[in-house]
Amino acid sequence: MSDELWKWSATELARAIRDRDISAREATQSALERVHSVNPKLNAIVDLMAEEALAAADGADAAAGRGELFGPLHGVPVTLKINVDVAGRATTNGVVAFKDRIARDDSPVIASWRRAGAIFIGRTNVPAFSTRYFTDCELHGRTLNPWDPRRTPGGSSGGAAACVATGMGAIAHGNDRAGSVRYPAYSCGVSAFARRSGVCRHSKAHRRRRSPSRRSFATPKACWHARSTIFGSAWRRRLPAIRAIRGRCPCP
Secondary structure: OOOOHHHOOHHHHHHHHHOOOOOHHHHHHHHHHHHHHHHHHHOOEEEEOHHHHHHHHHHHHHHHHOOOOOOOOOOOEEEEEOOOOOOOOEOOOOOHHHOOOEOOOOOHHHHHHHHHOOEEEEEEOOOHHHOOOOOEEOOOEEOOOOOOOOOOOOOOOHHHHHHHHHOOOOEEEOOOOOOOOHHHHHHHOOEEOEEOOOOOEEOOOOOOOOEEOOOEEOOOHHHHHHOOOEEEOOHHHHOHHHHHHHOOOOOO
C-alpha cells in the first residue's frame, strides 16, 4: 500500500482510521495537498473547503479517541457536486445568477454523508444547470480531462470524475438524469454504481420543493449507507487496465 494517503481507496482509509493506524487529519491533509498540486491544472474543484475540512477531521479524530465512530465514512475525505445544497454555501449549479444563492440547510444527500462521517474538502464543477455532456460554464470556467486536456471529462459530473481520477478525495458525489455520472466515469476512467430511483431526495437553494432524485449511485460498499451518488477510487484496484493502458497516473 502506498505511503501517499491520497492514493488509498475509501475503504482503506476508513479501515485505517477506525483502527487508529492513521488519523482523519492525515487523510484530509494528504487530499488537500493533492488538490493544491493538481487542481490548478484541472479546475475540478471550484469551492475549496480546506479550513472546514481540517476542523471536521480534528472532530472526527477526537470522536475516535473517545471510541465513537460517526459512520462508515468516518474521516474519509470526499468532494461534493456544486448543484446540491450545503448549508452556508452557494448552490451555484454553474449559473452566474445563482452565485449568491446561499443554502440554509444541507440537502438530504449531504446530510446523509455528514451522518456517515465523511469530510467535505471541496465542491466540484458543473456546466450551467448541469445539463451538458462537458463541464464548462461562465461562472466557474472549464474542467479538463486529467488524462488528456484535449478531451472532455464528461458532464455534468465532470469535476467529480476528474477529482477521483487524480486522488482529490477518495470518493465524489454526483447525480445523474441522462448520463451525468455514467459519461464522466467513462471519460475519466473511474467507476460509478447505481442505486434505484427515488432512494435519495434532492434539493437546491433555488427550488422551493424538494423532489426525489432521478438516479443515485454508490461505491464502494462502505459508502452504500450514505445513500447518495458517488464516484469511487476503488477503480485503482478493480480496474487495473486503466493504469496498464495509460502507463501512468493522470496529473503525476
